[in-house]
Amino acid sequence: MTDRFSLSPQAAEPRLDVARRALELLESVPGLAPRYAGRGGLRTLDDLAALPPLAKDDLNTALAHLEPRAEHGATWLFQSGGSTGAPKVGYAPTGFYMAGVHAHWQPLDRSDVFVNAWGAGRMWGAHFLVAALADLARCQVVALGSVTPDEYEDWLAFFVARKVTAIGGTPSVLRLWFARARAAGVKLPALRKVLWLGEAWQPQLDEDMAAVAPAARRWGMFGSTETWVVGTNTPDCPADTFHPLPEQLVHVGADDLLDFTTLNPDMLNPVLRYRTGDAGRLVDCPCGLPGRAMRVLGRRDSVVQVRGLGLHVGELIAQVEREPGVARAQVLITEQGGRALGVDVLLLTDQDGAVDVDRLRAELLSATFTLSTAFQHDPRSFRVRVVDALISNDRTGKTADFVVREES
Numbered sequence: 564m565t566d567r568f569s570l571s572p573q574a575a576e577p578r579l580d581v582a583r584r585a586l587e588l589l590e591s592v593p594g595l596a597p598r599y600a601g602r603g604g605l606r607t608l609d610d611l612a613a614l615p616p617l618a619k620d621d622l623n624t625a626l627a628h629l630e631p632r633a634e635h636g637a638t639w640l641f642q643s644g645g646s647t648g649a650p651k652v653g654y655a656p657t658g659f660y661m662a663g664v665h666a667h668w669q670p671l672d673r674s675d676v677f678v679n680a681w682g683a684g685r686m687w688g689a690h691f692l693v694a695a696l697a698d699l700a701r702c703q704v705v706a707l708g709s710v711t712p713d714e715y716e717d718w719l720a721f722f723v724a725r726k727v728t729a730i731g732g733t734p735s736v737l738r739l740w741f742a743r744a745r746a747a748g749v750k751l752p753a754l755r756k757v758l759w760l761g762e763a764w765q766p767q768l769d770e771d772m773a774a775v776a777p778a779a780r781r782w783g784m785f786g787s788t789e790t791w792v793v794g795t796n797t798p799d800c801p802a803d804t805f806h807p808l809p810e811q812l813v814h815v816g817a818d819d820l821l822d823f824t825t826l827n828p829d830m831l832n833p834v835l836r837y838r839t840g841d842a843g844r845l846v847d848c849p850c851g852l853p854g855r856a857m858r859v860l861g862r863r864d865s866v867v868q869v870r871g872l873g874l875h876v877g878e879l880i881a882q883v884e885r886e887p888g889v890a891r892a893q894v895l896i897t898e899q900g901g902r903a904l905g906v907d908v909l910l911l912t913d914q915d916g917a918v919d920v921d922r923l924r925a926e927l928l929s930a931t932f933t934l935s936t937a938f939q940h941d942p943r944s945f946r947v948r949v950v951d952a953l954i955s956n957d958r959t960g961k962t963a964d965f966v967v968r969e970e971s
């Protein structure tokens with residue numbers, strides 16, 4: 564079964580001492596001890612594959628007990644998972660393990676003027692992580708963070724004046740920047756690099772980038788606040804395919820679910836078969852880089868239950884976003900006492916986009932078994948509407964494909 568790992572046994576097994584230490588730490592956590600007790604003897608990749616996978620809540624339980632501290636520099640606390648309530652906390656040392664990333668992936672160099680458009684503050688990690696990469700690249704940095712809707716045009720003029728060569732953000736944030744620039748007729752001829760992390764790439768970005776910054780190419784990172792950066796890609800790789808770093812061991816488990824084990828002795832989070840909820844496959848990347856690459860197939864948890872039926876949110880969104888004039892879509896499920904009262908498809912349209920909402924609604928309803936069956940008796944509870952803004956999570960700064968709202 565070792566072909567389900569990103570590294571060969573010869574490459575990975577001599578470094579499993581880090582995984583053994585993580586196992587000892589997890590065994591010391593009262594809530595997790597029974598699951599890990601007697602699992603010692605972790606020597607081979609087969610031993611590792613036999614360990615139970617670690618879920619986000621388990622890792623949060625472990626971190627609350629372990630409260631790790633960095634050997635050198637500060638220990639930073641970041642938001643780690645959980646969509647409701649108080650933030651759950653993940654830990655990282657200053658530097659955020661980016662030296663290991665920079666050793667294999669150098670999208671930025673000393674000549675770059677880089678706009679860091681990931682939100683800063685609120686215990687978000689990405690802004691600081693990429694700042695650490697810029698530090699290693701020794702480029703100029705514009706630490707912009709998030710802006711309000713009426714600020715885009717002034718900042719875009721500043722980007723032109725400063726001959727900005729690189730920008731980075733979540734694809735949702737980048738979509739706003741490029742859509743705004745395109746609508747305003749702003750060109751960024753000096754922009755060559757678009758760094759992204761935090762969400763899947765959005766194909767609409769390719770179109771807007773071609774219009775606004777024809778020389779710009781995408782450079783992606785894949786990771787989470789728990790694992791930190793797992794893999795990276797280049798403009799020559801498909802947007803959903805990443806090359807794992809040698810200090811990250813990727814495993815494809817049951818149902819194609821990916822899990823991650825750190826081989827980095829400095830990692831503070833005990834990441835041992837940690838599951839992010841993403842499914843994937845190990846593939847050869849067409850870019851030609853040697854070694855196994857990881858193709859991310861999307862989140863297995865993007866199927867939501869609507870009146871007892873599974874609704875494939877990703878498929879629905881993809882179908883809606885193929886519609887001309889639709890810039891981005893989001894599914895809003897309104898529930899009461901756990902039952903879906905209604906489903907809304909929210910549409911963000913292009914500046915000049917006129918979408919035939921009634922026709923789209925009728926097509927979605929007839930083509931989606933879950934919707935036509937669930938709303939057989941009250942079809943008006945399924946709606947498609949154009950909105951000014953999609954619903955973002957204030958805590959994570961991300962715009963998810965679907966949002967569930969409880970109505971009292």
Ligand SMILES: [Zn+2]
Pocket residue numbers: 796797799800801804806848849850851852856
């Ligand atoms: Zn590649």
